[in-house]
Amino acid sequence: MSTDSSAQAPLVAHLIELRNRLLKSVLAILVIFIGLYFYANELYMIVSEPLRMLLPKGSSLIATEVASPFLAPLKLTFAISVLLSIPYTLYQAWSFIAPALYKNEKQIAIPLLISSILLFYGGVLFAYYVVLPLIFGFFTTVGPGDVTVMTDINNYLNFVLKLFFAFGVTFEIPVATYLLVKAGVTTVATLSKKRPYVFLGCFVIGMLITPPDIFSQTLLAIPMWMLFELGLLAGRTVKREEESAEEAPEAS
Secondary structure, eight states, rough: OOOHHHHHHHHHHHHHHHHHHHHHHHHHHHHHHHHHHHHHHHHHHHHHHHTTTEEEEETTBBBBBBTHHHHHHHHHHHHHHHHTHHHHHHHHHHHGGGGSSSSHHHHHHHHHHHHHHHHHHHHHHHHIIIIIIHHHHHHHHSSSOOOOOBBBBBHHHHHHHHHHHHHHHHHHHHHHHHHHTTSSSSOOOOOOOOHHHHHHHHHHHHHHHHHHSSHHHHHHHHHHHHHHHHHHHHHHHHHHHHHHHOOOOOOO
C-alpha cells in the first residue's frame, strides 16, 4: 500500500506542476490581451495596411456582419497576445522538462529553443512585409476593371492569420531537419538524395495552405525549399559534434 502511494506521489507532483505552468501561460496571454485591448482598432489598421495601401481609389474594407467591427479587432488582439506570449509559454515548457534532461541535451535544447522562437517570428514578419504586399498587389490588379474591390474585414483577418501561421511554422523547417538528423531518424545524405521530392512536396504544401493561385504557392514553396537546404547545412554539424565528443575522452 505504501509502495503504491510513494509511486503515485511523484506523478501527482508532476501533474500539479504541469497545471501551474499551464495556468501561468494562460495568465500571461490574458495580461497581454488586456494590455492590448485598448489598441485593438489600431492593431487592426496596422495589420490591414498591406491591403489598404493597394486598394484602388474608392475601394475600402467593409463589414458584412453586424458584429464584425467589434469581433475582428478583438480576434486579432487575442491572436497577437498568443504570438507575443510564445517565449514565456516555451519557457514554462522548458522549465517543466529541463530536470529530466542530461547536461548535453540541455546545451542543445536551449539554442534550438531560442532559434525556434526567432524563426517563427521571422516567418510572421516575412509574411507581413514581403508576402502580403506581393499577393495583394497581384490580386488587386488582375481583376476586371469594372469590379470594385471591397474585402470583408473578418475574411481578411482569417486570410492573414492563416498566412502568418503557415509561414511561422514553415520557418521552423531548419530546426525540424536538424532534430531529425540529430535523433538518427535520417541522415543528411539521405535527405540530399530526396531533394527533388522535397522540392515537389514544398509546392504541394504551398497549394494546400495558401490561396488557390500559383503566385501564393510559389511565395511559400521557395522559402520552404531554401529553409530545407539551411536545415541540411545545420545537419552537417551533427557529425562534427559527435566526432568532437569522441575525441574529448581520448584527449583526457
